[in-house]
Amino acid sequence: MRPVVLALGFALLPAMAFAQTAPGAPRDADAGRFTLRETPDGLLRLDGRTGQISLCNRQxxxxxxxxxxxxxxxxxxxxxxxxxxxxxxxxxxxxxxxRPGTDGQGLNLPSDQEVDRALSLAERIWRRFMGIMRETEQDQGRRL
Incomplete structure (x- = not known):
């Protein structure tokens, strides 16, 4: 039983060392501030207030x-x-x-004329494609 108590005491010793606060500081203010996790390299200490992580070793x-x-x-x-x-x-x-210089990168948006030109080109391509499809359907109907 005594080895178990000693092992438990040594396991809790690092946690108790980290749980101590500065003299005169209220204990409730720092309660639960640090979270400790055991790793193969030592203990990781997470500061819940700042988010900083420290690796702690016994030296x-x-x-x-x-x-x-x-x-x-x-x-x-x-x-x-x-x-x-x-x-x-x-x-x-x-x-x-x-606007260039806002963030060091400006969006290069097309003008209204460029958009109209692109839409006109797309419409011509679509109409030509549909014409080819109609011709193909008519050729298929003649063969049958």
């Missing part, structure tokens, strides 16, 4: 933690860029993005 009888590299800064920059683009769209509609 010389004390735990040391170092931040784990992540793409949080790059993701936050992309989120900020998308928010700014969204705000620009809400304020000025699609014209806000069609």
């Amino acid at each position: 010389d009888g004390a735990f040391t933690c170092r931040l784990v590299a992540d793409d949080r800064a790059a993701l936050q920059a992309e989120i900020d860029r998308l928010k700014a683009e969204n705000d620009a769209l809400k304020r000025g509609g699609a014209s806000a993005l069609s």
